[in-house]
Amino acid sequence: MSTTTEYVQPKASAQEVGAAEGGASAWVRPATLGIVGLTVFYMLYRIYQGWAGWEYGLDSTAPEFQTYWMNLMYAQLIIVPALAIIWWGYLWFTRDTNLSALAPAEELRRYFVLLGLICVYTFAVYWGASYFAEQDGSWHQTVMRDTSFTPSHIGIFYLSFPVYISCGVAALIYSITRLPRFSRNISIPFVIAVAGPFMILPNVGFNEFGHAFWIMEEWFTAPLHWGFVVLGWTALGVFGLACQLCYGILDVMRRMNVWEGQELV
Amino acid sequence: MSMSSTTAGGAAAEDPVIAAAGLTPAGAKVSRNFDWVIVLIALFLVTGAFHLHYMLLAGDWDFWVDWKDRQFWPTVAPAAAICFPAAVQYFLWTFFRVPFGATLCIVALMLGEWINRVLGFHLWARFPYALIWPSLLIPSALFLDAVLLLTRNWLLTAIFGAWGFGLLFYPSNWVMLAAYHLPVEHMGQTTSVADMVGYTFPRSATPEYLRFIERGTLRTFGGHSSAVSAFFSAFLCMVIYIGWWFMGWAFSKMIWVANPLASYMGLKNSQQS
Numbered sequence: 001m002s003t004t005t006e007y008v009q010p011k012a013s014a015q016e017v018g019a020a021e022g023g024a025s026a027w028v029r030p031a032t033l034g035i036v037g038l039t040v041f042y043m044l045y046r047i048y049q050g051w052a053g054w055e056y057g058l059d060s061t062a063p064e065f066q067t068y069w070m071n072l073m074y075a076q077l078i079i080v081p082a083l084a085i086i087w088w089g090y091l092w093f094t095r096d097t098n099l100s101a102l103a104p105a106e107e108l109r110r111y112f113v114l115l116g117l118i119c120v121y122t123f124a125v126y127w128g129a130s131y132f133a134e135q136d137g138s139w140h141q142t143v144m145r146d147t148s149f150t151p152s153h154i155g156i157f158y159l160s161f162p163v164y165i166s167c168g169v170a171a172l173i174y175s176i177t178r179l180p181r182f183s184r185n186i187s188i189p190f191v192i193a194v195a196g197p198f199m200i201l202p203n204v205g206f207n208e209f210g211h212a213f214w215i216m217e218e219w220f221t222a223p224l225h226w227g228f229v230v231l232g233w234t235a236l237g238v239f240g241l242a243c244q245l246c247y248g249i250l251d252v253m254r255r256m257n258v259w260e261g262q263e264l265v
Numbered sequence: 266m267s268m269s270s271t272t273a274g275g276a277a278a279e280d281p282v283i284a285a286a287g288l289t290p291a292g293a294k295v296s297r298n299f300d301w302v303i304v305l306i307a308l309f310l311v312t313g314a315f316h317l318h319y320m321l322l323a324g325d326w327d328f329w330v331d332w333k334d335r336q337f338w339p340t341v342a343p344a345a346a347i348c349f350p351a352a353v354q355y356f357l358w359t360f361f362r363v364p365f366g367a368t369l370c371i372v373a374l375m376l377g378e379w380i381n382r383v384l385g386f387h388l389w390a391r392f393p394y395a396l397i398w399p400s401l402l403i404p405s406a407l408f409l410d411a412v413l414l415l416t417r418n419w420l421l422t423a424i425f426g427a428w429g430f431g432l433l434f435y436p437s438n439w440v441m442l443a444a445y446h447l448p449v450e451h452m453g454q455t456t457s458v459a460d461m462v463g464y465t466f467p468r469s470a471t472p473e474y475l476r477f478i479e480r481g482t483l484r485t486f487g488g489h490s491s492a493v494s495a496f497f498s499a500f501l502c503m504v505i506y507i508g509w510w511f512m513g514w515a516f517s518k519m520i521w522v523a524n525p526l527a528s529y530m531g532l533k534n535s536q537q538s
Contacts, residue, residue, distance in 0.1 A: 017291040021291055118306055123309045125314065127313075129313035129317040130380075131380060134320050141470050142469065142470060185522060185524055220320060221324055239517040247519070
């Protein structure tokens with residue numbers, strides 16, 4: 001019988017150590033694929049905008065506008081949701097139904113895959129909320145708008161927003177279907193971090209209503225735009241999510257004997 | 266706890282920090298991977314969400330040099346800019362004792378702004394850089410972080426750090442802005458260089474009345490108008506910092522609710538409970 005109150009861990013086996021080290025780098029692949037893929041895609045899109053914006057994007061009544069911009073938007077509205085549904089469906093239908101028997105090494109690997117997906121989600125948020133949003137200012141403060149579907153709006157509202165929504169929901173589904181902690185209970189900070197930025201897309205309806213009926217000119221700090229601001233704050237839900245992931249990973253490390261920490265509260 | 270007797274993985278950690286944390290080499294590898302991916306997530310998240318917040322609350326002053334006035338720019342820009350730094354300082358300082366939350370936010374903001382000033386404002390909308398440079402906030406952020414690090418107290422940081430954050434804004438930018446406030450004569454009228462640049466590169470979707478932003482008795486207020494604005498901004502920053510520190514607290518809550526989808530997931534054994 002032990003005479004000490006110290007928490008003493010048994011030594012980790014070589015197999016457990018190897019599994020921990022391998023699982024920890026599982027975020028690199030999804031993150032690299034997502035970051036490189038999105039960067040290349042959006043740079044090509046930016047080149048298209050640069051060419052077709054000034055050439056065919058100034059007059060929405062021109063036939064060329066229909067050809068080069070409206071058709072592009074219709075394609076986006078079909079392709080992005082279709083890919084999202086395929087992605088989400090794949091994650092749901094390939095879910096793990098035996099999570100109570102999940103090995104700690106595999107659980108650790110899944111935690112890091114989830115972190116890689118969250119990384120891709122935040123990168124997609126960067127493109128929508130930072131790059132395309134301010135680019136929208138540069139275009140609309142310069143060029144008179146005569147439609148809600150401008151070369152800038154077609155990029156931000158109907159491409160970059162659906163893309164980050166797809167990534168965020170995919171990460172949420174991954175967590176619910178593959179990690180025991182996240183399948184037993186729903187992480188409210190995670191839901192906030194995904195649902196809040198998602199609501200920015202429906203808020204576009206209010207934005208377009210306002211621009212159509214109240215404020216034709218472009219004043220970026222107008223109260224009409226503040227709905228985007230408040231919904232953007234919800235991305236801070238990642239704070240609570242990061243804490244939950246921290247605790248989850250520490251718990252797995254303890255079960256794998258590769259951490260000497262005390263029992264988690 | 267005895268390190269030598271309990272270290273797993275075959276060898277004691279040699280790094281004193283890792284040893285103090287009780288991490289084995291394998292645990293340290295997991296921890297470092299977590300650090301790297303969190304750094305990337307934080308960078309992308311803050312750049313996206315903070316940039317959206319800042320551009321829609323202080324963007325017009327930040328976009329255009331002829332909007333960088335003495336009344337609203339030094340008042341609005343720091344007040345809008347201190348929100349995310351306060352929340353991120355709460356999260357990073359409370360949970361990780363990382364003392365550069367404000368600097369991280371501001372550097373991420375500057376990065377996001379400059380990427381678009383080059384690719385959007387300059388290369389797409391064809392404006393010169395002289396018209397579109399963003400406000401500089403890095404000295405303010407360094408001061409805010411330094412006060413938190415030295416005092417280790419959020420209330421003192423709100424009182425002194427946030428106050429300095431607002432006050433430092435105008436002097437930090439003055440070196441870049443001063444030349445644009447010089448008077449020039451154009452078609453028999455006196456105007457500033459900043460306004461002259463604005464007249465030369467018109468924003469046709471931005472009505473003229475929105476650019477004349479100095480109101481009231483400001484133009485007859487001696488040389489003190491920008492100082493008055495800076496002190497008012499410092500006061501605003503103190504109040505906003507406190508509010509956003511608690512925003513960071515609220516968003517850091519680890520809240521769980523039972524998964525309502527669990528019964529549809531076909532989970533085996535006791536997983537559903």
